[in-house]
Amino acid sequence: MKIARRTLKVEVPTVAMGDIVFNLLIFFFILARANDDSHLKWLPAESPKIENIGNRKASITVDIDNKVYLNGRQVGIRDLQAGLEAALGNAPAGQRIVLLKIHKETLAATFEPIMEAVSEAGGEVVHVLQQEQK
């Protein structure tokens, strides 16, 4: 009597496909936000009146080491205007928001030329601040 050999079927587990796709999606989502500046260290100044800000076109950060970043990339103040003009492009008024994330102890020698560059590039200044705690 011949005993039939059992053939084992090896299949790729498809259960995990959803998880893999989801992880890839998040991976590319984070990559797309590569110009994110959330890794920079700075402390916001306080203000009693603050409002939520809409979509921004560019963001300038001055960190605690007094270094200037445009969209997360370190730049010199002299190159800021050209960089901003490129980032703002031909966006219409109301959609030319430039976020200023300036460390609260930064001196006017640094932040005033930045504001001038934003103004010259036609950007709309929005200071990122923290609600004043009483």
Add this chain to the structure above:
Amino acid sequence: MSLKIPRRTRSLFESPAVATGDIVFNLLIFFLVCASSQPDSGRRQELPRSEKETQEKKQQKNIEVAISRTTLSIGEEGNLVDSTLADFPSRIRQSLAQRSAAKEDRIVVVRSTKDTPYDRWITITGMIEDAGGVITLQLQEEREVIVP
């Protein structure tokens, strides 16, 4: 004699416990991304083009505010009077009350020394805007001095 054998009630579709790690990992990433994309909050500031020192004659009739790390002055036509941070809101309101509602009449020229910290500048410019002033920066032009 009859022996009762309890029936095993086992669901055919049990969720695989192997996937628990994946689920936790996915949830972790989901909330991490959610937390990192919180909207920013702050204050809009209308900033006309900067004025250079060379245009000082044009700006003589505007209200001027001079800020340094420790001092604060307010006045008109170059006659600045020292003020404290507590008095400043009433002084700026008083100065602006004498002017019309036209935007060009409500320009406040803000001049800061290079050692003025940003948080102080934000506090004072916030007071000016709350009083209805329109801020214009007056930047000091850099001069190269050659020492013999």
